[in-house]
Amino acid sequence: MPATQTLTDQLKRKARAIGFDAVGIARVQAYPHADAFREWLERGMHATMAYIPRSEEKRLDPEQVVPGARSIVAVAKLYRTQDIPHDLRDDRERGVISRYAWGDDYHDIVKEQLNELRTWLEERSDAPFDSRVYVDSGPVLEREVAMLAGLGWIGKNTMLMSRELGSYFFLGEIITTLDLVADEPVTDHCGSCTKCLDACPTDAFPAPYTLDARKCLSYLTIERKGEIPAEYRELAGNHIFGCDICQEACPWNRKAPLADDTEYRPREGLVTPALAPLMGMSDEAFRERFRGSPLKRPKRRGLLRNVAVALGNTCDPDAIPALEAGLSDAEPLVRRHVAWGLGRIGGKRAQEALRRAGAAEDDADVLAEIDDALQQAPQEEETR
Ligand code: SF4
Numbered sequence: 416m417p418a419t420q421t422l423t424d425q426l427k428r429k430a431r432a433i434g435f436d437a438v439g440i441a442r443v444q445a446y447p448h449a450d451a452f453r454e455w456l457e458r459g460m461h462a463t464m465a466y467i468p469r470s471e472e473k474r475l476d477p478e479q480v481v482p483g484a485r486s487i488v489a490v491a492k493l494y495r496t497q498d499i500p501h502d503l504r505d506d507r508e509r510g511v512i513s514r515y516a517w518g519d520d521y522h523d524i525v526k527e528q529l530n531e532l533r534t535w536l537e538e539r540s541d542a543p544f545d546s547r548v549y550v551d552s553g554p555v556l557e558r559e560v561a562m563l564a565g566l567g568w569i570g571k572n573t574m575l576m577s578r579e580l581g582s583y584f585f586l587g588e589i590i591t592t593l594d595l596v597a598d599e600p601v602t603d604h605c606g607s608c609t610k611c612l613d614a615c616p617t618d619a620f621p622a623p624y625t626l627d628a629r630k631c632l633s634y635l636t637i638e639r640k641g642e643i644p645a646e647y648r649e650l651a652g653n654h655i656f657g658c659d660i661c662q663e664a665c666p667w668n669r670k671a672p673l674a675d676d677t678e679y680r681p682r683e684g685l686v687t688p689a690l691a692p693l694m695g696m697s698d699e700a701f702r703e704r705f706r707g708s709p710l711k712r713p714k715r716r717g718l719l720r721n722v723a724v725a726l727g728n729t730c731d732p733d734a735i736p737a738l739e740a741g742l743s744d745a746e747p748l749v750r751r752h753v754a755w756g757l758g759r760i761g762g763k764r765a766q767e768a769l770r771r772a773g774a775a776e777d778d779a780d781v782l783a784e785i786d787d788a789l790q791q792a793p794q795e796e797e798t799r
């Protein structure tokens with residue numbers, strides 16, 4: 416057996432021993448979806464995520480990241496540890512958080528595992544080599560690489576899909592100058608299915624295999640820094656961090672295995688937390704509660720923006736006290752969305768709170784939002 420084949424086989428065994436659920440090798444080559452990626456950027460579908468076009472050329476050419484790169488080791492790590500009971504997910508007084516964020520932040524954990532794999536490779540390889548490790552943080556087209564490495568196919572929902580694992584897994588890569596034995600890509604198994612496209616609440620797929628991030632709740636509730644555009648607020652429902660709907664709809668996830676890693680098990684109260692207590696969270700409480708959690712990414716103001724929208728979407732007067740308190744939040748972004756939430760619930764108490772807040776408010780955006788909310792607020796409280 417040639418030396419590279421032996422090393423590649425040993426590397427795969429080691430990756431599994433470290434805890435990865437799948438591993439494959441992609442040859443560094445022109446990417447089949449390069450033109451589609453360029454067009455996606457040209458059409459502005461990356462929304463405000465300016466770091467994507469900034470690194471366009473690097474993303475399309477691993478040799479610009481690691482000069483002389485020949486192979487990319489792609490790994491997958493499952494994170495689905497349990498499912499959400501339907502009664503909790505449908506309870507409007509609770510917020511829905513994307514599965515990947517229930518436990519500890521994966522970036523450091525997966526990177527550490529990949530670094531262990533790289534160290535092993537350095538010890539085993541006869542020749543010295545250059546390499547870099549990435550976990551959802553560098554200029555890498557991760558799904559494209561994983562597809563080329565035979566880990567799965569890119570589904571109509573744009574997620575990497577695996578017949579064995581479904582799609583609830585993290586991806587990571589080692590780009591290396593080593594010549595490893597590449598795997599074959601797997602074929603597309605979406606067939607005539609359109610379940611993910613049909614399930615999306617915001618119609619974020621202009622076509623199969625294309626996601627318009629500007630409309631996607633995952634972008635709007637996590638990556639977007641400013642206001643959630645008004646047309647998506649009702650559609651957000653009780654999603655306060657991300658959205659798994661187009662993955663939940665996928666038949667390949669029905670029989671997918673569960674992960675048993677303790678790191679990704681839900682932290683207490685993170686599967687579907689009650690909304691009202693989140694609204695009153697101080698900076699310190701936020702830092703304390705979400706230390707080492709993906710939920711720290713939108714910062715307190717982004718998360719409370721989402722919570723205010725979700726509280727409005729309860730259409731329940733019981734949510735008014737929490738929103739009322741939010742009208743005096745230090746962050747204008749939060750106050751704006753609180754005003755919208757009160758307008759959505761409506762009724763005398765909500766309107767009075769909005770008028771009082773309007774009289775004391777000096778931020779133009781918040782004032783405009785209060786005006787809109789007063790105009791749109793139902794005279795009587797909406798009932799669910
Ligand atoms: Fe649509 Fe949610 Fe999927 Fe985004 S994550 S495309 S909003 S179903």
Ligand code: SF4
Pocket residue numbers: 570571572573576604605606608609610611612664665666667
């Ligand atoms: Fe493909 Fe259907 Fe899954 Fe969408 S739901 S990714 S179309 S198999």
